[in-house]
Amino acid sequence: MATTTHNPATGSPGGNSTGGNVPGDMDLRALLDPSGEPSRTGVWVALAAITMMFVAFTSALFVREGSSSTDWHHLAIPKILFLNSLVLVASSLTLELARRHVAAFARGLTDDVAGPLRWLYGTLALGILFVAGQYQAWLGLRAQGLFLASNPNSSFFYVLTGVHVVHVLGGLGGLLYVINQLDRPVLALRRSTLDSTSYYWHFMAGLWIYLLFIIWIKL
């Protein structure tokens, strides 16, 4: 039994490269082009996986805290973490400014490519500063005699911040790619690439604020 019934093809102007036709009953689904831009979808999917990963880490932290009788010792959170947070949030703002400049360039409102490039380099510098700041925080913890295996609190501190930094390094790689594509005689940057990198970077900033909150109240 057929599931649909179509009339004969009519050879309408809605033809395509294969020489196909619009169905005679004007079932317009044949004209629908459901394609989108994979990099945008890809980054959202990647963010879903990263969210799930940190949900697992958070669950592990809560369960581990619950199973500890004597070894859950709160850390003196390195103060530099708060400064690092400001740096990462600032980098998100500079990236957003870069994105708006690029959007203005794409709409023909400006022909200044150097403007967005400056903001992108600024974002890159702030990102590197954040990673350096996190490294400084680890040194601070080490100075207190707290290493990866010292107690569960320090274990989770190093794991959560370390995994986050690995993801930030991925974001820095993305920024470098965007800068490379923009800083060329012939512009090669796709709007979707910049958008995807921005979504990822903003998410890293949001994720860090969440992690800082968890570290602050739990560790």
Place this chain on the structure above:
Amino acid sequence: MAEASAHVVQHGPPTTFLRKYVFSVDHKVIGKQYYGLALVAVFVGMFLSWLMRLHLINPNGKIWGLHYLSAVGAPGDVMTPEYYLSLLTMHGTLMVFFVLTNAPFAAFGNYFLPIQIGAEDMAFPRFNMMSFWTTFLAFCFLISAFFVPDGPPISGWTAYAPLSAVGSDAGPGLGMGQTLWGLSIFTFCIGSLLGALNFIATTLDLRAKGMTLSRMPIPSWAWFITSCIALLAFAVLLPACLLLILDRVAGTSFFIPAGLVISDKLQPHAGGSPLLWQHLFWFFGHPEVYIAILPSMGIVSHILINSMRKPLLSHKVVINCMIAIGFLSYMVWGHHMFVSGMNPYSSLEFTFPTLVITIPATILTLIWLASLYGAKLRITTASLFALGFISMFVSGGVSGLFLAQPSIDIYLHATYFVVGHFHMVMGVASLFGVFAGTYFWFPKMTGHMMSETLGKIHFWITFVGAYCIFMPFHYLGLAGNVRRYSAFTDDFLLPLIPVHKFITYAAILTGLGQMIFLYNLISSRFKGAPAPENPWDCTSLEWSVPSPPPWDNFGGKHPVVYHDPYQYNVKGESGRDFVMQTSSERVAEA
């Protein structure tokens, strides 16, 4: 500023041998690579199961040449109990990760998802290549555990902590072997996440004109749903493996409790939770069952429809059932932990969704069976394996109803009943889907037909053999035969030894039957009759391109989709009983 069309393929034709066959970004080559890896893994896994079965029926007997595999694990060719556990671990890990995840999902999905939806490649071809080679690296890590001094781990494919976390004090294989296991699964997770991301983006963004979601063939839906499940499941196993590795190599205490004394030695860990590992593992582990079975459900539905020459009773209900199964699979992980000492109220919370998940599974089965009623089935090897899938799925699935109830599970949990259940419903059923897919799509993948005669012999050996091996497991379990033991010497188990002997002989014969499949696969690849473009009179897009398809799938053209995926038993203008999705011809009911 550039804004690319999604249909534009992102790479040109391969020009060098390495680019064409090794580090290829072509989804078809990558699909074949996954299939090849799964094939190697399944034969290694099967060989290990033979060794275990031979040992079980004669625990003190020699297995010729075994000391070559491990001098420590098999002194004088006699397997030690610990080495039995090592083989058990490796068998389970190979089969679950490298066969049941790779073959129906990664292999067939990679090859056919883009073609079925009218795309020229995956959304991210380079990620796709990385995904396979990461998985291959994971396989190498796992296999290398055979070649380290203390051999492969003994903690099972579930790697329960603290056994898996404490190190070599707890027994052979728990040193470097267990670390390699952790590294392997950690790496496998990365490869699977990359693959899942690619499948989702490809399905959502690269569909051809007219290929609405409702027009996607059932296998493409199954791969899409599976990739959504895999994305969230492997994203939890990945951090779990990281924490396990840190417990092992960095001295942390995520999973190791305080005061643990092993081999008269107080372990230098404190405060960890072994149950935490179980929760994280099974949060992945139960969806993994559906990662293995859903693609096979899709493949089998596709083949049955083609063989029946009519659509299933409801395309939409089939898709919705698969979505419901995927959704519910995240709510049931605790039913693997009824004997972990959880609160009885918690077990009730896991029992309820476990029983609920049988509703979409039953609806699916009823749709298959009711659609078969009155159908003039074209009996091919592929359709036989599709029918065999339904048989295995029902036979293995029914025992799940018993195990879903804590009061029964507590009795049966550590017995062969569970072994029989999951081998039939997850292992054999899924493999039947893979066999069905192989016989069905081999002509498209290679340009050659497989031998139907050899295929049917292979089917009957496998079908009868699988029942002979796994149905008695249920009986053994009901009789109280514990699993994971390397020998049954207690008085009450001795009368069961003849059943074990029967299972062992059946396993060896069924395994030998797979050599027919291997021979058919290899000989048909080189000497099989040339395959036409559409040998099975099928309607989906993969049958609208040459066999095998060109590197860009559609020869530079962009397909347009005019019909729902299963236009069978219709009167097309061409006089055939089917109309292809890409045909703009008129369709009327027959």
